[in-house]
Amino acid sequence: MTDKLLPPEKRTAVWKTIDHAARQGQFVLPVCEQCDAIQYPPREICHNCLHDGLQWQEITSAGEIIASTALNASTSAFFREHLPHPVALIKLDAGPLVYAHLARTELKTGDRVELVNRCDINGRGVFIALSAGGTEVIQAESLRAMLSEQRTN
Numbered sequence: 001m002t003d004k005l006l007p008p009e010k011r012t013a014v015w016k017t018i019d020h021a022a023r024q025g026q027f028v029l030p031v032c033e034q035c036d037a038i039q040y041p042p043r044e045i046c047h048n049c050l051h052d053g054l055q056w057q058e059i060t061s062a063g064e065i066i067a068s069t070a071l072n073a074s075t076s077a078f079f080r081e082h083l084p085h086p087v088a089l090i091k092l093d094a095g096p097l098v099y100a101h102l103a104r105t106e107l108k109t110g111d112r113v114e115l116v117n118r119c120d121i122n123g124r125g126v127f128i129a130l131s132a133g134g135t136e137v138i139q140a141e142s143l144r145a146m147l148s149e150q151r152t153n
């Protein structure tokens with residue numbers, strides 16, 4: 001019997017809220033109580049004013065692809081089995097630049113997208129960029145493998 005390869009699952013504690021939100025179908029990020037800056041990557045101290053009062057909030061997830069590429073190499077055994085893997089940097093209308101997996105390789109710089117937060121096989125929230133409207137079927141094989149079945153432990 002061979003062990004099934006899984007996507008990387010190590011994360012800092014601050015990401016656990018994103019994992020929980022993925023199970024609720026919510027796209028959330030921390031927002032500073034003092035200056036309203038949306039934090040990405042998630043953190044415990046505001047990147048703008050260093051205030052330590054951050055509140056998780058649902059964020060409008062529409063945005064535009066700033067750069068996209070397909071990964072053709074990885075240190076992860078899981079991803080090496082599923083290359084190429086399309087990823088992008090998205091400028092959210094709400095402000096932050098966010099890295100996301102692409103639902104299909106045809107999505108390119110300048111395309112309007114909507115991010116969703118879904119659970120991967122490990123139960124970890126992962127941000128996925130869908131075409132604007134957010135209803136398309138995920139076509140990227142590597143991403144389908146990441147989401148294909150949930151671990152129950």
Ligand SMILES: [Zn+2]
Pocket residue numbers: 032033034035036037046047048049050051
């Ligand atoms: Zn702040």
